[in-house]
Every structure is written in C-alpha cells, then in structure tokens.
Amino acid sequence: MQENSDETEEGRRPSSALRAPFPRERGEREDIAIIGGGIIGICAATYLTEAGRNVTIFDRTGICEETSSGNAAAFAFTDVLPLAHKGMMRQLPTWLADPLGPLTIPPAYLPKLLPWLIRFWRAGRGDRYETSLAAQAAMMRLAEAEWMGLLDRSGTRPMLREDGSLELYESEAEFRASLSGWAARERYGIGFNHVEGAEMAALQPGLSPRFIKATFVPGWKTVADPKLLGKAVWAHAERLGARFEHARVARIAAGADGATIVLADGSTRKANQLVIAAGAWSHLLARDLGERIPLETERGYNTTLPKAAFDVRRQLIFSGHGFVITPLETGLRVGGAVELGGIERPPNFARSKAMLEKARRFLPGLDPSGGREWMGYRPSLPDSLPVIGRARAPNTFYAFGHGHLGLTQAAATGRLIRDLVLGQAPPVGLAPFSPQRF
Numbered sequence: 001m002q003e004n005s006d007e008t009e010e011g012r013r014p015s016s017a018l019r020a021p022f023p024r025e026r027g028e029r030e031d032i033a034i035i036g037g038g039i040i041g042i043c044a045a046t047y048l049t050e051a052g053r054n055v056t057i058f059d060r061t062g063i064c065e066e067t068s069s070g071n072a073a074a075f076a077f078t079d080v081l082p083l084a085h086k087g088m089m090r091q092l093p094t095w096l097a098d099p100l101g102p103l104t105i106p107p108a109y110l111p112k113l114l115p116w117l118i119r120f121w122r123a124g125r126g127d128r129y130e131t132s133l134a135a136q137a138a139m140m141r142l143a144e145a146e147w148m149g150l151l152d153r154s155g156t157r158p159m160l161r162e163d164g165s166l167e168l169y170e171s172e173a174e175f176r177a178s179l180s181g182w183a184a185r186e187r188y189g190i191g192f193n194h195v196e197g198a199e200m201a202a203l204q205p206g207l208s209p210r211f212i213k214a215t216f217v218p219g220w221k222t223v224a225d226p227k228l229l230g231k232a233v234w235a236h237a238e239r240l241g242a243r244f245e246h247a248r249v250a251r252i253a254a255g256a257d258g259a260t261i262v263l264a265d266g267s268t269r270k271a272n273q274l275v276i277a278a279g280a281w282s283h284l285l286a287r288d289l290g291e292r293i294p295l296e297t298e299r300g301y302n303t304t305l306p307k308a309a310f311d312v313r314r315q316l317i318f319s320g321h322g323f324v325i326t327p328l329e330t331g332l333r334v335g336g337a338v339e340l341g342g343i344e345r346p347p348n349f350a351r352s353k354a355m356l357e358k359a360r361r362f363l364p365g366l367d368p369s370g371g372r373e374w375m376g377y378r379p380s381l382p383d384s385l386p387v388i389g390r391a392r393a394p395n396t397f398y399a400f401g402h403g404h405l406g407l408t409q410a411a412a413t414g415r416l417i418r419d420l421v422l423g424q425a426p427p428v429g430l431a432p433f434s435p436q437r438f
C-alpha cells in the first residue's frame with residue numbers, strides 16, 4: 001500500500017501490539033500462525049479463533065493497513081464474471097493505447113508478465129470461462145451468507161450499506177456490449193434493471209448528460225469504510241483471544257511436526273499450523289515451500305475526497321473507464337484502474353489524478369480538492385479465482401489471490417480455511433480454488 005500520509009508506524013499497529021508487542025513467551029509454540037493482517041488474514045483469524053483455536057497474525061505493517069485499507073468498499077456479491085471475459089479482451093487494445101487509461105502494462109515489465117498474460121487470455125475462453133463463472137457464483141453465494149453472519153457476530157452490521165450500484169453507459173453500443181454479461185449473471189439469479197431518463201436521474205442526480213443508460217443492481221452492497229470494518233472485525237477476534245505480532249516474515253519452512261517462521265530480525269517462531277494470507281506477496285512465501293504459484297499484482301489507484309465533494313447516492317461504476325466512485329462514511333472515493341506493474345515499481349499517482357479528472361467531468365459540480373491519493377496491490381491469479389487450499393507441504397494452508405474481490409470474499413475464505421484446518425467438509429467444492437490447479 002502506498003499513500004501520501006504522515007501517519008506513524010506506531011499509529012498503525014493494533015491495540016494489542018501497542019500494549020504488548022508479543023504477549024507470549026518467546027520460543028513458545030504457536031497453535032496457528034497466519035502471515036498477513038489484511039482482510040483475508042483477519043477473517044481467517046476470526047473464524048479460527050471463534051472455533052476455539054489460538055491464533056497469532058504476523059504482519060510487517062499492521063492490521064488492515066495495506067491493500068485492504070483503501071479499496072473501493074464494495075461487497076460485490078453479484079460480480080461473478082471472470083475478468084478475462086470476451087468483452088474485456090475486445091477493449092484491451094483501446095485501453096492499452098492510453099498510458100493513464102483503465103489498463104496499463106509498463107513496457108519494461110511485459111517480458112516478466114507474459115506467461116501470466118497468456119494464462120489470463122486462456123482463462124477467458126470456452127469451457128474455462130464457464131468453469132470459473134460457476135465457481136465464482138458458488139463462492140459469491142457463500143460470501144454473502146458468511147459476511148452477513150460475521151457482521152452480526154462482530155457487531156459491525158451498522159457498517160453495511162444496501163444501496164445497490166449504478167453502472168453507466170455513454171453510448172448504445174457500450175450498453176449493447178454489456179448485455180451478454182448481464183445475461184450470464186441472470187443465469188445465476190442476479191437481479192438488475194436497465195434504466196434511463198428520469199429513473200436514472202433519480203438514482204443519481206447530477207450526472208453528466210453523456211450517460212444515456214445505466215444498470216441498477218440492487219443486490220450490490222458497500223461498507224462504510226473498508227479499513228474501519230477490518231479493524232472492527234479484528235477487535236472482535238482480539239476479544240476472543242487472537243493475537244498480533246508486528247514483524248516481517250523473512251522465510252518459512254513446514255514439515256510433519258509443524259511450521260517454522262523466520263522473522264526479519266533473525267528470530268524464529270514455531271507453529272502447529274500455518275496460513276499464508278500475505279496478499280500480493282504470498283507467492284514469495286509459497287516459493288520457500290517449493291511451490292510456484294502464478295500470482296501477479298493488479299495495482300489500483302484512487303483519491304479519497306472529503307465527503308462534501310458531491311452527493312453520491314450509491315456506488316457508481318464507469319466500466320468503460322475502469323473506475324468507480326464510492327460514498328464512504330469517511331469520504332468520497334474515486335478510483336480503480338489496473339496497472340500490471342509488479343510489486344517493486346514506485347506508484348504513478350498521475351493515474352489517480354486522471355480518474356479524478358474524469359470524475360469531475362462525469363459529475364459536473366464535483367469538488368476535486370482536498371483529496372488523499374493511494375495505491376494498493378490486488379493479488380491476482382490469471383483465472384480470476386483465489387487460491388484457497390492446502391499447500392503441498394504439511395500443516396500449511398493458502399488463502400490469497402482474491403484480485404478485485406478480496407473484501408467481498410474475505411468472510412467466505414475465513415470459513416473455508418477454518419473448515420480445512422479443522423478437517424471439516426467445506427460448503428463449496430474447492431477444486432477450482434486449488435493451489436495446484438496451474
């Protein structure tokens with residue numbers, strides 16, 4: 001996560017870390033260690049702690065401080081289409097031609113990215129597309145049910161917003177091109193209404209007349225603020241006994257007697273079981289276990305404006321431009337875009353500015369001043385499905401690669417990891433999510 005911010009390291013750590021950086025005796029064996037305190041690690045820790053297990057999260061930054069902190073806040077339960085669908089492939093040449101457009105690949109990164117791109121392209125074809133679609137739809141049904149339960153158990157339901165979303169089109173051609181995607185969603189029971197004129201204006205007053213049609217999706221939900229939600233769910237886990245250690249994990253090993261975690265300061269921790277939920281860095285840890293997983297990062301950018309910047313009634317989606325506007329409790333967030341540029345390149349905040357400039361044109365009257373720019377790293381597999389399953393190494397589980405949907409699928413992932421760790425039958429088939437599917 002990259003942000004123009006003056007927040008201190010200390011200010012980012014969770015309360016337990018401030019009170020007692022590592023409350024157990026050094027050298028004591030962990031029951032379950034989770035690497036990664038993003039929304040996936042938080043939810044896995046919560047489900048396992050609720051099941052009575054002793055869990056410690058290890059994170060180099062804090063709880064919900066990186067990609068999970070600044071995303072677009074959508075519970076996108078109706079977003080079941082794999083990214084590599086045919087419509088998107090058609091748009092690629094136009095998008096790639098604009099260096100600040102919805103999709104960028106820095107030329108120097110292309111050779112490294114190429115194998116992933118080839119897998120991505122294959123995933124959008126025929127049978128594979130249908131398999132991913134069916135798996136994603138099953139995952140989304142679980143995702144919604146699990147989040148609703150977890151919001152209640154953690155006392156965070158007031159952070160849920162059930163306003164739906166409005167996807168906007170600038171031409172008949174753009175609208176018509178979207179119809180096959182809506183038909184695919186309809187097959188999975190997803191409700192939507194195509195709207196125009198007064199109906200569209202009532203759903204979002206003040207839109208530019210360049211938008212001629214829209215699709216309203218009532219089942220789309222958002223949260224008041226993803227960072228506040230992650231921290232509140234963690235507070236629930238902490239109350240039940242989950243713990244945090246502020247440390248970067250340098251190396252891991254796993255065997256029949258459990259896992260060894262080597263921290264950046266050279267000290268080690270032992271755990272009976274290990275969960276890797278380190279977002280866009282997870283494949284680096286999996287490599288220590290001898291597994292190569294084709295995880296890439298789709299870097300995304302946004303600007304969070306003061307709340308008063310514009311009265312946005314629900315999440316607005318500009319698919320043709322690859323960004324959304326989300327009204328949060330803490331501001332108005334304008335952003336999205338995909339930059340397939342790896343984990344080391346510095347951010348290019350000109351991308352945030354380009355989307356903000358478009359937002360100003362799409363919502364005449366929007367005040368673009370006073371914003372905070374941010375970049376996050378979507379952890380993405382080429383078939384748009386996460387990795388949720390057992391590692392080849394014993395006593396180790398993977399929970400990463402949720403791409404654009406990590407917030408949406410976090411509670412379901414927590415549930416599935418709990419089932420795997422406890423040896424219980426999961427409620428959805430895990431083959432499409434297998435770490436060994438590539």
Ligand SMILES: Cc1cc2nc3c(=O)[nH]c(=O)nc-3n(C[C@H](O)[C@H](O)[C@H](O)COP(=O)(O)OP(=O)(O)OC[C@H]3O[C@@H](n4cnc5c(N)ncnc54)[C@H](O)[C@@H]3O)c2cc1C
Pocket residue numbers: 035036037038039040041058059060061062064065066067068069070071072073074075076247248249250277278279280281282298299300301302335336337375376377378379399400401402403404405406407408409
């Ligand atoms: C612009 C943008 C908008 C998005 N909008 C949405 C949305 O609306 N809805 C949605 O569902 N999803 C959205 N996403 C995707 C979502 O944010 C991600 O899928 C999700 O945050 C990934 O969570 P995570 O826990 O896997 O990873 P992260 O949040 O990245 O957490 C991983 C953690 O692991 C830690 N870590 C990594 N390596 C190590 C190590 N070696 N030692 C110690 N700690 C380590 C990191 O410090 C980090 O805290 C968006 C993403 C972006 C960029």
